[in-house]
Amino acid sequence: MSDTLVTAEIQQSEIERMTRIVNTVVAKLDKQAENIIRQGMIWAVQSAARETAPGRAASPSKLADKFKYRPITRYRGSLNRYAYEVNGKTRVWETERRLSKKSLEKSNKRRLTREIELWSKAAHALVKIPYTGAQTSGKYDKTSRIGRIPHAGAGKACWLKALGRLPGGKPDPASEAAAAPRPHVQVAKSEGEIRMIVENTVRYVDITSPGAAARATTSAANRMAKYYSKLIPELEKEINRI
Structure with a gap:
């Protein structure tokens, strides 16, 4: 047939x-x-x-939203993650040290406490990466490009x-x-x-x-x-x- x-x-x-x-x-x-x-x-x-x-x-x-937006979850790793700007691009820095509020203000860094899950073509699996958006946002980020599942x-x-x-x-x-x-x-x-x-x-x-x-x-x-x-x-x- x-x-x-x-x-x-x-x-x-x-x-x-x-x-x-x-x-x-x-x-x-x-x-x-x-x-x-x-x-x-x-x-x-x-x-x-x-x-x-x-x-x-x-x-x-x-x-439903769970099929249109990538889930944002709390980061539970052992390293401390921080975001900072370089030439208009957001970079992520991981370190064992916990920076104080004063150090964060002085270095223009902000602490990251969440991560987002996305599909990796290279790994052919779902992976989690640091979420650099607003750390107070809800379960989904419906405004940024990374928050949306393409197609x-x-x-x-x-x-x-x-x-x-x-x-x-x-x-x-x-x-x-x-x-x-x-x-x-x-x-x-x-x-x-x-x-x-x-x-x-x-x-x-x-x-x-x-x-x-x-x-x-x-x-x-x-x-x-x-x-x-x-x-x-x-x-x-x-x-x-x-």
Whole structure:
């Protein structure tokens, strides 16, 4: 049938089940395989978007604050951190010494007591760095650039953007407007075979939402089976045979 979604651990049995559904529907209803595969892929992409955190929000613009802003927490390290300005840029100095209020005023330094969590492309993980904003601010900094998560909801939006790139697909307005990377969508046809491939280019989805693609494949297969069983009474027997 196809290689679906992002690289993920999808059970071969689910792929085979989807293939049997397509083959049965094509044979019994005399429908074109491409149309059946396209519908299955649409359902799979929709399911993947729901399974991708924070995919349960209506659209990226309506996400909760925890998905739009980086959390600011209290620094609990052993070193003392101080911020100072050099040529208009904020620098951070760490030392074992605790500077007095008088020393801070004299050196134009200020003590840092908080840190902010962000995604490191180099480490491929979340890391915490000194937060140099107002130390009295709340859980989120909604005014500065560092406080905002860029492309919030990108994983979800990237999936949904694929809907408009499948053959005959309808674009999702909210996702098309989101500043998210574009998905890779391919349709390959060869003798006796049609392949539709959708790849989510937001690389961290496998960490933030492990198993999303696998669950989406199962969900799409279930939807196809339920829909076409109304038209083909023997469908369940056909697709469950070994």
